[in-house]
Amino acid sequence: MQKLIIFLLFVFSAPSIFGQNLFKEAYFVNKKQDTIHGLIKDYDWNFNPNYFIFKKDENSVEQKIFPESVLLFEIFNASKYKSSLVQIDVSEHRIEKLSKEKPANFESKHLFLKTLVEGEANLYKFSSDKLIRYFIETSESGIEQLVYKKYVNNNSEILENNRFRQQLLLKLDCENLKKYSLKNIKYRQKTLVKLVSNYNSCFEVSNKNYVAKKAKKAFFVSINPGVQMASLSTESGRNVKSKTEFDAEYTFRLGLEVEYILPFNNKKWSLIFEPAYQYYSSRVSVEPDFLDSYREVDYQSIELNFGVRYYMFLNKSQPIFINLGLSQDIDFNSEITGNIEAILDIKSALNPLVGAGFKFNETMSLELRYQINRDLLTKYVSRNSDYRSLALIFSYRFM
Structure with missing residues (x-):
C-alpha cells in the first residue's frame, strides 16, 4: 500500500x-x-x-x-x-x-x-x-x-x-x-x-x-474538510523489544488554510499555512490472548501544517499542484493505554508532509496528502513510534 x-x-x-x-x-x-x-x-x-x-x-x-x-x-x-x-x-x-x-x-x-x-x-x-x-x-x-x-x-x-x-x-x-x-x-x-x-x-x-500591475489579491483563505486513513506502530524496550501494531482507521479532519501567492515565476509558487483538527483511535489485542490483554490509543490534536505549493497549469483555472512541507502537532491530553504495560503520554515532533492535487476552478480543489514518520513518543528515551496518515482533502476557497 x-x-x-x-x-x-x-x-x-x-x-x-x-x-x-x-x-x-x-x-x-x-x-x-x-x-x-x-x-x-x-x-x-x-x-x-x-x-x-x-x-x-x-x-x-x-x-x-x-x-x-x-x-x-x-x-x-x-x-x-x-x-x-x-x-x-x-x-x-x-x-x-x-x-x-x-x-x-x-x-x-x-x-x-x-x-x-x-x-x-x-x-x-x-x-x-x-x-x-x-x-x-x-x-x-x-x-x-x-x-x-x-x-x-x-x-x-x-x-x-x-x-x-x-x-x-x-x-x-x-x-x-x-x-x-x-x-x-x-x-x-x-x-x-x-x-x-x-x-x-x-x-x-x-x-x-512595462511595470506589471500586481495582482489585486495575494492572500486566500480556504476551509479544508477531509477523510484520512491513519495507522500507528509503537516499539519499546532496549534489550527485549516489544512492538504493537495498531489498525488503520478512517477518521475525519478539518483545516483552515491560508495561502500567499508569491509575486514571481508567473505566480506558480505560494506559501501555505493550515491549522487542522485530526483524531485517531484504535484498540488491538496483544498476546497472551487468554488474559484479554489489549493496548489502545486515543489521539486528537491540532496540526500546524506549513510549506510551499507549486502549480503546474493545465489551463488558467485548472492547475495541478504539489505541496511540500512540515507539520507540528499540538495534542489534547492524548495517550496510549491498556491493561498491560505503562500509560504513555503522547508528545510528537515535526514530521514531513507531501501532497498533490487538482483545482477544479478558482474556489474548489481536491488533494491527496501523505504524512510520514511522526513520532508520538518523543518524551521517552527507550520508546518510539511511527504515525502515518493518508488524507483526501476537499478545499473550498471563501476569501
Missing part, C-alpha cells in the same frame, strides 16, 4: 518544474539589428536572467541566447530586456560588509537590463540576490547607472551616497518637474518610475510603462 501511495505521488510530481513555464510569443533583435520572431520561455524572472531560451516555433530546437549575442528581447504582454555593456556598482549593502569609501565600486558587465519605462528617457533595472540597481538613458546620453550607496565613516556611522539625485536633476530637465521634488527622492522602483514617466509627459512622444 505504501509503495502504491509513493508511486501515485511520484506520478503527480513527474512533470518537470521548469517545463511548466510556457513558451510565449516574443522576439529578439540580433547584433545585425534583425528582428527575429518566435517563442521565448517565460520564467517571470524575479532576478534579471543571465540568458533566455528561444525557439522559432513549437517544433524547433531550443536555443540558449546570452546578452553578448543580442541587442534586446521582448515577451509580448510580459516583459522587455535590453542587452548592454554597463558600469555597475558592485558594492555590498549588507551592514557587516559596508565599504568605508563613498564612491561607487564600478565593474564592467554585459547584462540584460529590465525595461521599466520607455520614452524620451528610459528607465531600467538590474536585480540579483545581492544587488538592486537602476539605470537611466536619455536621447542625449547612453545608459548610466543611478548611483546610491551606503558606506561607513571612521566613526562607524552609516552614511549614504545619494549621487542619483544629482544625476536625475541634470538629465531630467523639464518645467513640469519641480527641482525640489528631487531633493528627498528615494532610490525605489515606484518613485523612479513615476518620476521618469512624468518627465516623458513633457514631450510629444509616447510613454510606455
Whole structure:
C-alpha cells in the first residue's frame, strides 16, 4: 500500500518544474539589428536572467541566447530586456560588509537590463540576490547607472551616497518637474518610475510603462474538510523489544488554510499555512490472548501544517499542484493505554508532509496528502513510534 501511495505521488510530481513555464510569443533583435520572431520561455524572472531560451516555433530546437549575442528581447504582454555593456556598482549593502569609501565600486558587465519605462528617457533595472540597481538613458546620453550607496565613516556611522539625485536633476530637465521634488527622492522602483514617466509627459512622444500591475489579491483563505486513513506502530524496550501494531482507521479532519501567492515565476509558487483538527483511535489485542490483554490509543490534536505549493497549469483555472512541507502537532491530553504495560503520554515532533492535487476552478480543489514518520513518543528515551496518515482533502476557497 505504501509503495502504491509513493508511486501515485511520484506520478503527480513527474512533470518537470521548469517545463511548466510556457513558451510565449516574443522576439529578439540580433547584433545585425534583425528582428527575429518566435517563442521565448517565460520564467517571470524575479532576478534579471543571465540568458533566455528561444525557439522559432513549437517544433524547433531550443536555443540558449546570452546578452553578448543580442541587442534586446521582448515577451509580448510580459516583459522587455535590453542587452548592454554597463558600469555597475558592485558594492555590498549588507551592514557587516559596508565599504568605508563613498564612491561607487564600478565593474564592467554585459547584462540584460529590465525595461521599466520607455520614452524620451528610459528607465531600467538590474536585480540579483545581492544587488538592486537602476539605470537611466536619455536621447542625449547612453545608459548610466543611478548611483546610491551606503558606506561607513571612521566613526562607524552609516552614511549614504545619494549621487542619483544629482544625476536625475541634470538629465531630467523639464518645467513640469519641480527641482525640489528631487531633493528627498528615494532610490525605489515606484518613485523612479513615476518620476521618469512624468518627465516623458513633457514631450510629444509616447510613454510606455512595462511595470506589471500586481495582482489585486495575494492572500486566500480556504476551509479544508477531509477523510484520512491513519495507522500507528509503537516499539519499546532496549534489550527485549516489544512492538504493537495498531489498525488503520478512517477518521475525519478539518483545516483552515491560508495561502500567499508569491509575486514571481508567473505566480506558480505560494506559501501555505493550515491549522487542522485530526483524531485517531484504535484498540488491538496483544498476546497472551487468554488474559484479554489489549493496548489502545486515543489521539486528537491540532496540526500546524506549513510549506510551499507549486502549480503546474493545465489551463488558467485548472492547475495541478504539489505541496511540500512540515507539520507540528499540538495534542489534547492524548495517550496510549491498556491493561498491560505503562500509560504513555503522547508528545510528537515535526514530521514531513507531501501532497498533490487538482483545482477544479478558482474556489474548489481536491488533494491527496501523505504524512510520514511522526513520532508520538518523543518524551521517552527507550520508546518510539511511527504515525502515518493518508488524507483526501476537499478545499473550498471563501476569501
